[in-house]
Amino acid sequence: MPRKTYVAAIQEALAEEMRRDQRVFLIGEDVRIGVFPSTRGLHTEFGDKRVIDSPISELAVAGAGIGAAVTGLRPIVDLMFGTFLYLAFDQIANQAGAMRYMYGGQTNVPLVFMVQNGAGSSAGHHHSQAVHQFFMNMPQIKVVLPSTPYDGKGLLKSAIRDDNPVLFLHSLSLGGKRGEVPADEYVIPIGEADVKRAGNDVTICAAGPTVYTALDAADALEAEGVAAEVIDLRSLSPWDKETVLESVAKTGRFIAVDESFPTCSAASEWAATVAEEAFYQLRAPVQRVTNKDVPMPFSPVLEKAVLPSEADVIAAVHKTLA
Amino acid sequence: MPRKTYVAAIQEALAEEMRRDQRVFLIGEDVRIGVFPSTRGLHTEFGDKRVIDSPISELAVAGAGIGAAVTGLRPIVDLMFGTFLYLAFDQIANQAGAMRYMYGGQTNVPLVFMVQNGAGSSAGHHHSQAVHQFFMNMPQIKVVLPSTPYDGKGLLKSAIRDDNPVLFLHSLSLGGKRGEVPADEYVIPIGEADVKRAGNDVTICAAGPTVYTALDAADALEAEGVAAEVIDLRSLSPWDKETVLESVAKTGRFIAVDESFPTCSAASEWAATVAEEAFYQLRAPVQRVTNKDVPMPFSPVLEKAVLPSEADVIAAVHKTLA
């Protein structure tokens, strides 16, 4: 199988879906030139109408995506950084995330919002926050966050084909990661986790960049004779509770690794769910490994210290086994 | 002690703090006439400069509050309904919630954002969402949600005197509730829960309107011989983990009752924390009682069915005791 980078796989998903379906188009700031390489080259192939550079107007661009979606198109709205969604928050939470329901099923919103999620480029608070937890809370928005080129391509295709609004999160820090991507057409269903590493001693749940943190920790733990199971959720909403609960039934120990501010985070959700539904299988308390509870600092050493680290995960595993 | 309504107590806190400190002022849409009675009458006493009607421009009004706060004033920014904060989300998350930290402690943002939180007026999705979970996630924002006139007044005073940004949430559905409010000056520190009812069998954690849901359930359970402890968190961020953990140490059973969409909710946070830190005291799984996971419908019967009910709480208690 050909090996591709994470961004190349995402770019490929965009190009293939735009070829497949004339209703799919891309709109956002500088998507033609491509601030992120994921949209680069699409303008050359698809032209002005299908790759639209917008003014810097997140609220209107998000809303325009919604209006286009409810009138028959399948927009991909690229808003660049996760935090820029804050400017479009109303359109996502109040409109995209409710129109179908609010209007009694008269319409649907087949729309993908696409942004980079989380830290890693030492760009300070305004460009380094993870935002998935906000959108997971919304009842009518799907959220995905792939960690590999394979998952990135397969999930983006599913997101574009989904008849509901999907927030597709990608990670700048994973952009250059390479992995196998089949030449043949495939999709990855939204809502299915992937066990990235099997193990019987402890279940570690992660998504996006933290999958690698968890895998690195699992490698280190192997040397100690601890077999950690690393589940890459891939989809955050809906998320694959079943796979996680099955794993915990086997391991009796659970650690949620999540790049985000701790309170009301995805890690809180995973930990609460496991505590609720696998209580009698648990042999030790669930644990959360998240960002430290501070805004994202600029300095690379501070940024690194804020993010969940391999050492944090190992410490949590040691604690759960103690 | 005089008995006052919840809104009257809030209004009193505003008036007293504005009298006490010339730097305190109020800005928002129709705060003079008072869309909500909490701001009524203040304009008559304090005049145009201190009670400012703004255009319908949530983002700018929130930002103006921040700019005023960092230059020496103590603004209260009333944005009416919780969902309207979505339009100001950037200013809250990126600016108010980070400026002090981001600028290395050079400044601080003594600012209160004030909105009505949650459902209860059958006004449909756009006017009925609870939003506290979003702001609890932010590392540099405090969040309070009082359930009684006494708590409302005391917490609002603390919020206004706090040197950091505080989101003060109040509840339309509690507006007419009456309770004792001391004539003498008092404040309630942010971060302290209040045990609204003591009991040894199960710990029920709630805030705002769900405190009454929990208390009603506790009344009904008493008849069955079950003694539920109802903790009113009052402050959601920071929240009083200690009081909750102490209670769980006693009861061994925990139920989080939270009016909000379930995923990544405050209930998830409370449940995860208890599961993490009180695991060995727990005699049954933690449980969450939240909204059903759908946008807020308009119809009163549907709205009621979405919200956490007394029956839901009782069912959870039965389950935890089974």
Added chain:
Amino acid sequence: MHHQDIPVDLALDIYTRVLRIRRFEEEVGRLFRQGQLPGFVHLYIGEEAVAAGVCAALTDEDTIISTHRGHGHVIAKGGDIKRMMAELFGKATGYCKGKGGSMHIADFEIGMLGAIGIVGGGIPIAVGAGLSAWYSGSDRVSLCFFGDGAANEGSFHESLNLASTLTLPVIFVCENNQYGEFTPAKNAMNINDIADRAIGYGIPGLVADGVDAFEMYRVTRAAVERARRGGGPTLIEAKTHRRGSHAEGEEAFLAGQTYRDEAETAAAQANDPLRLLHSYVSENGLLPAEQLEALDSDITQFVAEAAEAARNSPDPEIESLFEDLWL
């Protein structure tokens, strides 16, 4: 006075739309006062000529987006009074099966893409509907109603600019009814005409008399033609008057406080769009007096029946909570 350019059929059509809105809103006001309606209700009385004139210039394919004050837009676009009334009652037979309510009526069959309870929230969505038409090469036009208050929201600015840069077929109709809740428009902006804001986007901005349904029709038609020709968006400011409360029952809110300019209110009363149209129709003999009366009583009765039917409709089943979530 006779409007040469308004054929009899059209004049009667517009008159009927205005009348239907008025009688509907009057009934809704009564129902609200009687405590029969849940939630908030914002009436369109005094502003009917805007929706009626504007929508008469649209085809069934053209789409509209509306606001919290949206009943008139639905009716003007040809919506079903019975289903709307049922929705106001929160019933299963309503437009949105009781999930939307007064502030969230939609009828996608007739191009009414929905009322939005967030001030300014619909404007970008209308830009998207216009983008859709432009993208597909359709000659559909997207039209958006919003208030003077909404014109101070960031969404207004971003949306008009976006529509302008892409030359989209979008018509922005600002219903300047002089108030946003209790705040006079002139306190919320330092300009006389919101239409002037069009200058900032390089698009035409027109002021129209929102009490004159025919003028609304004319300016809208010109904007529609321009949009269909690929000429891009237009901003139309309709000067109109909100006759009654911001929201029904506001007396309780106000608790004796006032915010209205009495003289202005009196002038607005005198300049009633329904009365003006009625005079026109009868003075020019477009319809005999008895038919005019019959039309009115038919509509009045129809609305009353709609209320009766709505009242007697079933509430939504609790199970329906989990329907209409995903497609």
Added chain:
Amino acid sequence: MHHQDIPVDLALDIYTRVLRIRRFEEEVGRLFRQGQLPGFVHLYIGEEAVAAGVCAALTDEDTIISTHRGHGHVIAKGGDIKRMMAELFGKATGYCKGKGGSMHIADFEIGMLGAIGIVGGGIPIAVGAGLSAWYSGSDRVSLCFFGDGAANEGSFHESLNLASTLTLPVIFVCENNQYGEFTPAKNAMNINDIADRAIGYGIPGLVADGVDAFEMYRVTRAAVERARRGGGPTLIEAKTHRRGSHAEGEEAFLAGQTYRDEAETAAAQANDPLRLLHSYVSENGLLPAEQLEALDSDITQFVAEAAEAARNSPDPEIESLFEDLWL
């Protein structure tokens, strides 16, 4: 050419500000290319006359708010080059102890209330600083820098309108450097002059030559006087040119793609604000040639020393993570 109204001291002051910004930014560009700086860096080269002229018209009490492209604003307002450089390196000795970085410099001591990385995010905050002055009866003025791209954000619209309705002492300086990232301003709006948007708020809107520091000084001074007199806000559009990249290292982003109008770039090169000022200062004999040279080499050396000091400064302690959180 001789500017009668610009005293020698002032001309030299402005010249010095421009020169300091230029030498600082050149050094930062070098450091970035050498991989010494973390994060994103946006240089102000070509736009120096705007910050220098504008800030020369402000007192130390007046406040400014800046953007992702903010180094020039800090220097023009009298900021400390050493502390800024240390912040760019993310060091403990930086303005924000390493927590802010290039896009988030602030110096509250000199009324520099902070750079904001969110496009348009600073505009409302500047309105608040103006509100503060108005509230306290101070004659302080609040000034806000932002780009042509930011003028399409909702925050621009809401902020100018809010400042206008309250008649606040706020000066909005739009640095129209012709691009927002890779998008020409003219593609992102259908108007020639952003200043025209002032019409929509009932405030003065002026176009100024952003290459001419003295003109920037003059229009700002007039706006400041107006604001201090209680005349309310002014929008000033400075026509300027971003000489280099949107962000340093964009060649990698671009991967061979181009977005610039070559002729325009050449014209901008020819119209360099530093060269123009240098000619003025030397041709009018404001400073002898050798002193001019000494000034330049002093600044150059100072900046190099700042870089050296920053490089050798300690990283923040990990414990500092939990400082500066609450007051």
